Amino acid sequence: ATKPSLLPKQCFITTPIFYANGEPHLGHAYSGIIADIFHRFSLLLGSESRLITGTDEHGQKIAQTALSRQQSTQEFVDATSKAFQALWPQLAIEPNVFIRTTAEDHQAHIQDIWTTLESQNDIYLGQYSGEYCVACEQYYPPRELVDNRLCPVHKQPVVQVEEQTYLFRLDKYRIALIEYYQTHPNVIAPQHFQNTIIEQLKSAPLADLSISRINNKWGIQVPSHHQHTVYVWIDALFSYITAIQRTGAQKADIANTQHILGKDILLFHAVYWPAFLLALNLPLPKKLIVHGWWTIDGEKISKSNPETTVNPSVFAKQLTTDGLRYALVRQKPLYRDGNVVLDEFAELINADLLNTLANLVKRNHTLIAKVFAGKITLEEVGQLDLECATFVDQLTPCLKDIVNAYQDGDLHQVTKVILALLVELNGFFHHRAPWLVRKGQPAHKSKQTCLVVTNFIRELAWLSSPIIPKLSQRIIAELGEQPCSVLRQGRLVFEGIAVKSANSHWQRVEIA
Numbered sequence: 001a002t003k004p005s006l007l008p009k010q011c012f013i014t015t016p017i018f019y020a021n022g023e024p025h026l027g028h029a030y031s032g033i034i035a036d037i038f039h040r041f042s043l044l045l046g047s048e049s050r051l052i053t054g055t056d057e058h059g060q061k062i063a064q065t066a067l068s069r070q071q072s073t074q075e076f077v078d079a080t081s082k083a084f085q086a087l088w089p090q091l092a093i094e095p096n097v098f099i100r101t102t103a104e105d106h107q108a109h110i111q112d113i114w115t116t117l118e119s120q121n122d123i124y125l126g127q128y129s130g131e132y133c134v135a136c137e138q139y140y141p142p143r144e145l146v147d148n149r150l151c152p153v154h155k156q157p158v159v160q161v162e163e164q165t166y167l168f169r170l171d172k173y174r175i176a177l178i179e180y181y182q183t184h185p186n187v188i189a190p191q192h193f194q195n196t197i198i199e200q201l202k203s204a205p206l207a208d209l210s211i212s213r214i215n216n217k218w219g220i221q222v223p224s225h226h227q228h229t230v231y232v233w234i235d236a237l238f239s240y241i242t243a244i245q246r247t248g249a250q251k252a253d254i255a256n257t258q259h260i261l262g263k264d265i266l267l268f269h270a271v272y273w274p275a276f277l278l279a280l281n282l283p284l285p286k287k288l289i290v291h292g293w294w295t296i297d298g299e300k301i302s303k304s305n306p307e308t309t310v311n312p313s314v315f316a317k318q319l320t321t322d323g324l325r326y327a328l329v330r331q332k333p334l335y336r337d338g339n340v341v342l343d344e345f346a347e348l349i350n351a352d353l354l355n356t357l358a359n360l361v362k363r364n365h366t367l368i369a370k371v372f373a374g375k376i377t378l379e380e381v382g383q384l385d386l387e388c389a390t391f392v393d394q395l396t397p398c399l400k401d402i403v404n405a406y407q408d409g410d411l412h413q414v415t416k417v418i419l420a421l422l423v424e425l426n427g428f429f430h431h432r433a434p435w436l437v438r439k440g441q442p443a444h445k446s447k448q449t450c451l452v453v454t455n456f457i458r459e460l461a462w463l464s465s466p467i468i469p470k471l472s473q474r475i476i477a478e479l480g481e482q483p484c485s486v487l488r489q490g491r492l493v494f495e496g497i498a499v500k501s502a503n504s505h506w507q508r509v510e511i512a
């Protein structure tokens with residue numbers, strides 16, 4: 001049978017590439033986990049998905065931080081990039097490409113692009129003056145500054161810069177961008193971000209964008225003018241394509257990409273990035289999935305706020321890897337901001353993963369193993385009784401809802417539907433009390449109950465495997481690696497079941 005293609009065969013999922021100016025924190029972990037979840041889901045659908053992440057290693061901010069630590073800039077970025085690379089396996093994130101912007105192939109790629117843009121007259125040498133935030137590596141119009149010339153993100157003073165710079169004719173692509181977003185209403189998820197971008201594009205012409213720096217030596221040299229280095233954001237955005245090319249794919253395969261990003265960098269991804277791609281005659285990415293911020297005591301977790309920068313592997317140790325991944329997507333819709341409260345995370349994990357999922361699996365599998373010798377066939381149960389058949393009919397559509405929620409980029413909704421289905425399954429299991437077979441309940445009634453519950457457990461294990469890969473894989477292994485229905489787009493195919501073992505154990509999470 002041919003696999004339904006909900007996603008192109010080959011697709012790319014990216015995280016932002018993170019500034020190598022400090023250790024990774026929970027905000028970075030969040031982007032990484034979300035990207036890994038979508039990547040694992042695409043793999044389940046049968047796509048050749050590739051997960052791309054990396055570190056953004058150029059720019060004044062990084063050079064300044066290295067200097068303040070009395071390290072050479074190269075040594076400094078080597079060490080921070082390693083810290084990011086070491087984090088991912090601790091969060092069960094499995095990238096296919098880890099791109100560093102200091103890599104040679106990337107530098108050559110950027111110089112190539114520059115030469116093309118320059119030869120097409122998309123960029124010209126001019127003068128720029130404005131208020132620059134080094135921490136953001138971006139200019140701010142005065143109206144966006146807060147509290148007497150502070151950067152709105154870092155609340156640090158901006159610097160007045162007036163210098164020679166290359167400029168990109170951004171407005172040349174404004175109408176094409178508006179048309180693109182109007183004819184492709186689901187590019188940015190959630191949608192309200194797309195509406196904001198359309199309004200912004202319609203409201204006024206776009207100013208030419210400064211795309212080189214003359215006072216920063218730590219960057220990729222502009223090929224035609226060695227005093228200039230390429231603006232870090234051009235360098236960073238095109239790393240997506242350098243990475244795609246490393247997998248053996250073509251530049252144009254950027255069309256099969258889903259970018260995961262924080263709302264702080266939406267403008268770069270929703271306006272500048274597609275404008276550059278249009279200039280180079282490349283297709284625009286499939287989707288931008290935008291997420292909000294995690295805060296600690298109301299303060300945005302950020303490198304410039306050391307009290308918030310607990311290494312995420314510490315959280316993963318306290319909550320377990322699956323637990324952390326689950327709590328981050330269960331606690332709030334992706335696009336909202338949320339406060340990290342470990343006790344609340346632990347409560348969610350214990351309530352949902354331990355009490356509602358793992359305990360049901362254990363009771364059901366143990367019963368099957370002990371009372372039914374680990375096996376129930378379709379033939380022996382015969383036609384489902386009315387209560388079972390009704391239950392199956394009513395709950396099967398939830399499986400499709402889960403698949404749809406993944407495809408809409410709504411992971412919070414995925415966890416809500418999975419949980420609702422598990423609550424129903426628990427209710428059904430308790431109401432039908434299949435353990436009463438030991439006290440005289442007819443065996444076929446108990447078998448039907450267990451068969452129904454196990455079929456749903458198998459589907460739910462597959463459907464939750466992108467989020468909680470370790471626990472799901474254990475459940476799937478207990479059932480002997482049955483095929484995954486995600487490929488059937490959420491249709492439930494009822495199968496006989498065999499429980500290979502029933503010793504799955506899920507530890508209660510306690511926060512000291």
Ligand code: ME8
Nearest residue numbers: 016017018019027031056236237261262293294301
């Ligand atoms: O912006 N909560 O890198 P960056 C949630 N190099 N997510 C957070 C977060 C928080 N408190 N803090 C950071 C850059 N993030 C550029 C990107 S891409 C071509 C270049 C996440 O190290 C979020 O995804 O400042 C945000 O967009 C990203 O980290 C910014 O990381």
